[in-house]
Amino acid sequence: MSSIKLHNIDLKYQIYNERGIKDFFVRDTKNEALDNKYIHALRNINLNLRDGDRLAIIGHNGAGKSSLLKVIAGIYPVSGQVTVDGRIASLFELATGFEMEATGWENIKLRGLMLGETPKKMSEKIQDIAEFSELKDHLNIPVKYYSSGMFIRLAFSVSTSIEPDILLLDEVVAAGDAHFLQKAQKRMNELIDRVKILVFVTHSMQSALDFCNQCIWLENGEIKLSGTTNEVIKAYNEYYNSSDNKLSEGNGNVND
Numbered sequence: 001m002s003s004i005k006l007h008n009i010d011l012k013y014q015i016y017n018e019r020g021i022k023d024f025f026v027r028d029t030k031n032e033a034l035d036n037k038y039i040h041a042l043r044n045i046n047l048n049l050r051d052g053d054r055l056a057i058i059g060h061n062g063a064g065k066s067s068l069l070k071v072i073a074g075i076y077p078v079s080g081q082v083t084v085d086g087r088i089a090s091l092f093e094l095a096t097g098f099e100m101e102a103t104g105w106e107n108i109k110l111r112g113l114m115l116g117e118t119p120k121k122m123s124e125k126i127q128d129i130a131e132f133s134e135l136k137d138h139l140n141i142p143v144k145y146y147s148s149g150m151f152i153r154l155a156f157s158v159s160t161s162i163e164p165d166i167l168l169l170d171e172v173v174a175a176g177d178a179h180f181l182q183k184a185q186k187r188m189n190e191l192i193d194r195v196k197i198l199v200f201v202t203h204s205m206q207s208a209l210d211f212c213n214q215c216i217w218l219e220n221g222e223i224k225l226s227g228t229t230n231e232v233i234k235a236y237n238e239y240y241n242s243s244d245n246k247l248s249e250g251n252g253n254v255n256d
Contacts, residue, residue: 003086004048005047006045009042009044009046010045014037015038042222044222053213054200055199055212055214056216057202059219060219063220069168073088098110098151100143102142104140104143108122115159132161135150135154138150160188169198169200170201198212215233
């Protein structure tokens with residue numbers, strides 16, 4: 001059985017103040033204050049997911065949504081307890097694990113191994129991945145020569161070839177022209193159907209309703225509300241549609 005358990009999770013980002021030559025000669029109390037500044041990205045997060053759970057994470061820019069995905073993926077060290085049982089696939093920051101000097105073929109293998117596949121499995125899947133990417137002869141050249149669209153298509157094709165227990169998804173990746181986007185959407189839907197647990201960060205309320213049975217609303221790094229997707233989205237929309245709160249929506253910072 002797969003599961004995700006977060007207990008009293010706190011995440012802080014340290015902000016380092018860059019000093020110039022002037023600062024070595026002139027004492028500035030404001031600069032000294034910035035030396036120890038931090039952003040409290042997540043506060044007292046508690047979460048318990050098991051097989052069959054489909055969790056949407058909503059909130060305005062800077063609420064801590066992407067930070068929470070990265071905590072679950074084990075990217076950020078935190079205070080509190082993170083326990084994850086099951087194989088994870090992360091569909092965000094798709095460029096991670098690629099070697100720019102290596103060819104497309106070589107990067108398919110490298111990315112697959114980084115995602116936890118065995119060399120044998122990657123050998124079995126490599127032709128299907130190549131065909132899905134539609135990159136053909138471009139796979140023979142280093143990816144540093146790829147356009148951004150080609151690069152994303154290759155990354156998406158590899159990442160969605162893995163069979164995880166847990167899928168961490170930060171929006172749906174735009175991956176090329178209309179034809180390829182249609183293929184990508186179909187493949188993404190099939191992957192979502194197969195996984196045991198989905199954690200989905202989205203700004204689309206309709207996507208949250210389509211894919212998820214649970215939802216949490218993050219506000220300034222804290223869970224403001226959790227419950228069924230319908231309940232949480234209704235409360236979220238009512239809050240931000242009120243005249244008192246419209247101005248606060250969309251405030252961005254590095255915590256998203």
